[in-house]
Amino acid sequence: MRQTKTRNKIHSVPFSSGTEAMKGELKLELEEKVPLVNLTINGQEVTCPESWNLIMAARKAGYEIPSLCYLREINENSSCRVCLVEVARKKGEAFRMVTACSTKAAEGMVVITNSTRVRKTVRLNLELIKANHNSDCLSCIRNDNCEFQRLCAMYGVQTSRFTGAVREAEIDDLSWSIVRDPSKCILCGRCVNTCKAVQGIGVLEFSKRGFETTVGPAFGYSMKDVNCLYCGQCIEACPVGALHEKDQIEDVLKEIENPDKFVIVQTAPAVRAALGEEFGYPIGTAVTGKMVAALRRLGFDRVYDTNFAADLTIMEEATELISRLKNNERLPLLTSCSPGWVRYCELYYPEFLENISSCKSPQQMMGAVIKSYYAERVGVDPNSIVSVSIMPCTSKKTEANRPEMEVDGLRDVDYSLTTRELSRMIRQSGLQFQELADEEADSILGDYTGAGVIFGTSGGVMEAALRTAADVLTGDDLEDFEYSEVRGMEGIKEATILLPIDGQEIELKVAVASSAANAAKVLDAVKSGEKKYHFIEVMACPGGCIHGGGQPYVPARERIFLDPRPARAKALYDEDLAQNERKSYKNSDVQELYKRFFGEPNSERAHKYLHTHYGQREAYPLKEDDSSL
Amino acid sequence: MCQPKQIAVDDPRFLELDTFLKKLQGEKGIAMIALQKAQQLFGYLPLEVHKHISAFTGISVAELYGVSSFYSQFLLEAEGKHRISVCMGTACYVKGSQKVLDKLCELLNIKVGEVSSDGLFSITAARCIGCCGLAPVIMIDEEVYANIVDLNELEQILDSYRSKEAAAVTVSVASADNKGEAEDLA
Structure with a gap:
């Protein structure tokens, strides 16, 4: 038994916090310790912390102040001029128009958010933005959930007084993951600062000026050829339809309707934790059963769970970890589940590529198993199988299309759809999602343990791997297998796990990083020798897959007061608790798979199907000089 | 007679640029100064120069281009002789x-x-x-x-x-x- 004392969390704080996206819930109730101010908003007395801006303070008074460019703690540049309010610093002073997002609440302030002057000005500014916005809303992917469309409706923008030249816009749909449509862009900068401040990358930037201003990569390059991870955090930040996932619904439906095809779908753990939001469920409601039922009604021939492959990944990755620990080679081991992170490493830290686990991600493992072991066992021609995945992720689309992700000419995954695409498929089919009775995934690849479920949140892969690795290393079925040290939404988490092996206490140092910016901090610390770890989990998105770039939108006005991540993570930890088995190696379908097909983890056959390789990538390749004489 | 459009990776002017950039290390807001120096050396600022400055300073190519495409003092394409x-x-x-x-x-x-x-x-x-x-x-x-x-x-x-x-x-x-x-x- 591992003793309690062996679970000391290391509280060193080596990493400067920097800009942390969505630090946590901003409570409307007041805490005592923060300095408070009293002000009047629309005639109502309000008390709030002095650090709050007027958008927050007004929300507390029960009023929404419209805004487009404001994304709390990420984009606060007051560029859209839609949050204008009238403010008098003191009673009796003249009112001035100011932007509420950049004005802090102050003692004695008098604020009016809905006077005729304010409404007319806001409407005017909305009209001006609209004058250079492709307002073809009916055929826009954001129709019905566009923040700009909502405000125009709310403020009754019914006229188009400003017509004339509009920006020429070329749609960039060359990458597998992300489509950029500058004709819809309102130049708010939310994507720019998300990419720069949250991810620390800077793929998107304002270029040129005046009427020609555009947001995009440099020199007119496509997102296909630049330093983009395809994490899709820019999509999550975009208030309009200027950035969105590459929609492949029609391709998948065509395959489903083809009688010669056997279409198999897998769903990633984080999808169930957020899909419900699209159908009116509160954030954090797991809708696993309804999701499975909906997929069956959509016509998929088999419905499997990527959680199964997550367990399989752990079998391979834990084995890899143990072998590297024993041989003391290529440490720290870095996880390989997040394709955004893998791409980041290929672009920015090629010196760490041999540290990344050679394991394919669960999505790819599932696809490879479906077209080999599964096809063989049920006697289906693997060429007729179409492998579809539902992912919380836009980078998974690019991963599925990496040339090496196939075995014997069979692609592991043919189509990768996001949670949002699935929700649109369900809506277009007319299915009443809320009325569906829960169903379970199909058997032989449908069983999963609690360890597989928690893959969807930051720290989950680490915890799942530790649950299995600790048992293998100690030769014991440890009862104390919840690693709370690696849970939670902090960008970087560290822990030292002490494992009793052969009468000795062996230290296992681990770290968990989510977001590319945090990954960089950890890798730099390892590179400089400041930190030593055995195992590092990295996810490209802040908080892990639950906040992936393919997840349902949480509008900026809600993100002021709500971090959707802890609730979504809790949905996964709850499902973990509800499972009979919570350690990957106890997954009976996985055991069967090894017995019948792979032999043992890291076997030659396992390597052929379940492992891959990486390579350094170059952003902005120079184009062929085609103009030389 | 053709004007070479791409600047060779081992062009000695890159070394001179590096020497200049080294002096700026650790300072903030260096994009503008770096681009000015590069333009002085190369006459214009093609992608390969942006990439070089980006690799050296950690400022993304897109951010540098945001500056170079904003100010008319910067030339993004070569001028004639x-x-x-x-x-x-x-x-x-x-x-x-x-x-x-x-x-x-x-x-x-x-x-x-x-x-x-x-x-x-x-x-x-x-x-x-x-x-x-x-x-x-x-x-x-x-x-x-x-x-x-x-x-x-x-x-x-x-x-x-x-x-x-x-x-x-x-x-x-x-x-x-x-x-x-x-x-x-x-």
Whole structure:
């Protein structure tokens, strides 16, 4: 038994916090310790912390102040001029128009958010933005959930007084993951600062000026050829339809309707934790059963769970970890589940590529198993199988299309759809999602343990791997297998796990990083020798897959007061608790798979199907000089 | 005769740029200074120069391009070997400089801001260059050509640069041949 004392969390704080996206819930109730101010908003007395801006303070008074460019703690540049309010610093002073997002609440302030002057000005500014916005809303992917469309409706923008030249816009749909449509862009900068401040990358930037201003990569390059991870955090930040996932619904439906095809779908753990939001469920409601039922009604021939492959990944990755620990080679081991992170490493830290686990991600493992072991066992021609995945992720689309992700000419995954695409498929089919009775995934690849479920949140892969690795290393079925040290939404988490092996206490140092910016901090610390770890989990998105770039939108006005991540993570930890088995190696379908097909983890056959390789990538390749004489 | 569009990775000017950038290490807001220095060295700022500065400073290529594409002081494309500035100031304009500009564009088959296919010339429309008494005037590099009343003069002026260039190339080819022989001997 591992003793309690062996679970000391290391509280060193080596990493400067920097800009942390969505630090946590901003409570409307007041805490005592923060300095408070009293002000009047629309005639109502309000008390709030002095650090709050007027958008927050007004929300507390029960009023929404419209805004487009404001994304709390990420984009606060007051560029859209839609949050204008009238403010008098003191009673009796003249009112001035100011932007509420950049004005802090102050003692004695008098604020009016809905006077005729304010409404007319806001409407005017909305009209001006609209004058250079492709307002073809009916055929826009954001129709019905566009923040700009909502405000125009709310403020009754019914006229188009400003017509004339509009920006020429070329749609960039060359990458597998992300489509950029500058004709819809309102130049708010939310994507720019998300990419720069949250991810620390800077793929998107304002270029040129005046009427020609555009947001995009440099020199007119496509997102296909630049330093983009395809994490899709820019999509999550975009208030309009200027950035969105590459929609492949029609391709998948065509395959489903083809009688010669056997279409198999897998769903990633984080999808169930957020899909419900699209159908009116509160954030954090797991809708696993309804999701499975909906997929069956959509016509998929088999419905499997990527959680199964997550367990399989752990079998391979834990084995890899143990072998590297024993041989003391290529440490720290870095996880390989997040394709955004893998791409980041290929672009920015090629010196760490041999540290990344050679394991394919669960999505790819599932696809490879479906077209080999599964096809063989049920006697289906693997060429007729179409492998579809539902992912919380836009980078998974690019991963599925990496040339090496196939075995014997069979692609592991043919189509990768996001949670949002699935929700649109369900809506277009007319299915009443809320009325569906829960169903379970199909058997032989449908069983999963609690360890597989928690893959969807930051720290989950680490915890799942530790649950299995600790048992293998100690030769014991440890009862104390919840690693709370690696849970939670902090960008970087560290822990030292002490494992009793052969009468000795062996230290296992681990770290968990989510977001590319945090990954960089950890890798730099390892590179400089400041930190030593055995195992590092990295996810490209802040908080892990639950906040992936393919997840349902949480509008900026809600993100002021709500971090959707802890609730979504809790949905996964709850499902973990509800499972009979919570350690990957106890997954009976996985055991069967090894017995019948792979032999043992890291076997030659396992390597052929379940492992891959990486390579350094170059952003902005120079184009062929085609103009030389 | 073709102007090399790409700058070689081992171009010695990159080393000079690195020396300059090293001095700026740790300072904030260096994008502008770095780009200015690079333009001074290379004459313009192609993608490969952006990439080099980005790799050295950690500022993303897109952010650098945000700066270089915003300010008109930065050139993103190479200029011709000789810059032809056609004065479009009031006096020159009244005296017909628009016709001069149009004729030059026609002769070189390029628009304002572009480079001729042989890489020799680029054309800019300049504001008053301060010699209105000589209107209409053009400048090629630092040389002023006054009173261009007869548009046929322009062809001759361009030809004089072309023949100078041809002579220079012959010399350099000859010296390269000599060098080759010298190496052969060695």
